[in-house]
């Protein structure tokens with residue numbers, strides 16, 4: 253696999269001035285992104301997450317050539333975003349949830365037509381791609397509607413189409429599902445997952461962790477301008493989540509199922525009809541526990557409960573702010 257994005261000690265600071273007395277102002281430096289390095293291979297789908305002000309948008313802006321790094325550098329599609337912004341624009345698609353690349357007073361279809369000529373997309377290629385987006389994102393009912401009259405969900409489907417008309421290798425999305433209702437979110441996620449399956453690389457920032465669960469094979473967690481964790485969701489889970497819970501539904505109520513090997517805690521519900529067995533990841537496996545269980549009781553159903561992704565990220569932050577905190581997870 254070849255690297256499509258290489259960030260090499262990317263840094264960006266801003267000088268902000270604030271009042272420091274009656275007439276005095278003081279200037280301070282805010283480091284938004286602090287020597288961030290990573291690579292993204294062709295075909296990956298990477299979620300870039302972190303709390304407000306972590307440095308996500310600033311990173312994305314540097315990777316797309318909107319902002320120049322204060323130090324370090326990046327290569328995207330083999331180009332330097334800061335120096336070759338126009339050439340890069342022809343190779344990547346960018347969707348900012350909060351900003352539009354469409355013309356507000358024009359019908360959606362005319363915005364697409366304008367973008368076609370700006371990007372000099374050959375007519376046949378354009379028609380083919382547009383038809384595909386129109387079908388998959390169900391744009392037909394509002395193609396003739398001026399953009400200002402579209403709902404947020406309709407506009408976002410239009411934005412994604414606009415970003416794909418020139419067949420980019422990489423699609424960068426900043427909060428693509430923000431403000432959308434559940435159905436629109438799901439439709440957009442399904443479309444993006446399919447696009448990635450067919451080879452388009454995705455890099456997205458999001459606060460909606462269902463986006464990550466659904467779309468991203470890899471998660472990068474950033475805070476205070478630094479990458480705290482980087483890896484597949486499953487691996488990050490295994491790193492910081494030391495306990496799992498087997499939820500067991502029995503065919504009839506039973507006293508707490510204590511004494512099973514590796515089980516640290518038992519909680520019961522419904523008079524013991526449902527039991528939560530908390531076990532150490534390194535002490536036993538769900539499979540071993542289930543086979544020990546069926547020897548003792550009649551089991552109706554089992555599920556393994558993983559902590560929510562929000563909890564996972566909270567633990568990653570906690571781990572980075574205090575390495576000793578791992579012991580009490």
Ligand SMILES: Nc1ncnc2c1ncn2[C@@H]1O[C@H](COP(=O)(O)OP(=O)(O)OP(=O)(O)O)[C@@H](O)[C@H]1O
Nearest residue numbers: 266268282284302303304305306307308309310311
């Ligand atoms: N143009 C700017 N001038 C001054 N400070 C800025 C500027 N842009 C960003 N910052 C600061 O840099 C830091 C990182 O901001 P950034 O927008 O990259 O974070 P973010 O992770 O995208 O946050 P959010 O999730 O809220 O969008 C913040 O402290 C922010 O206030």
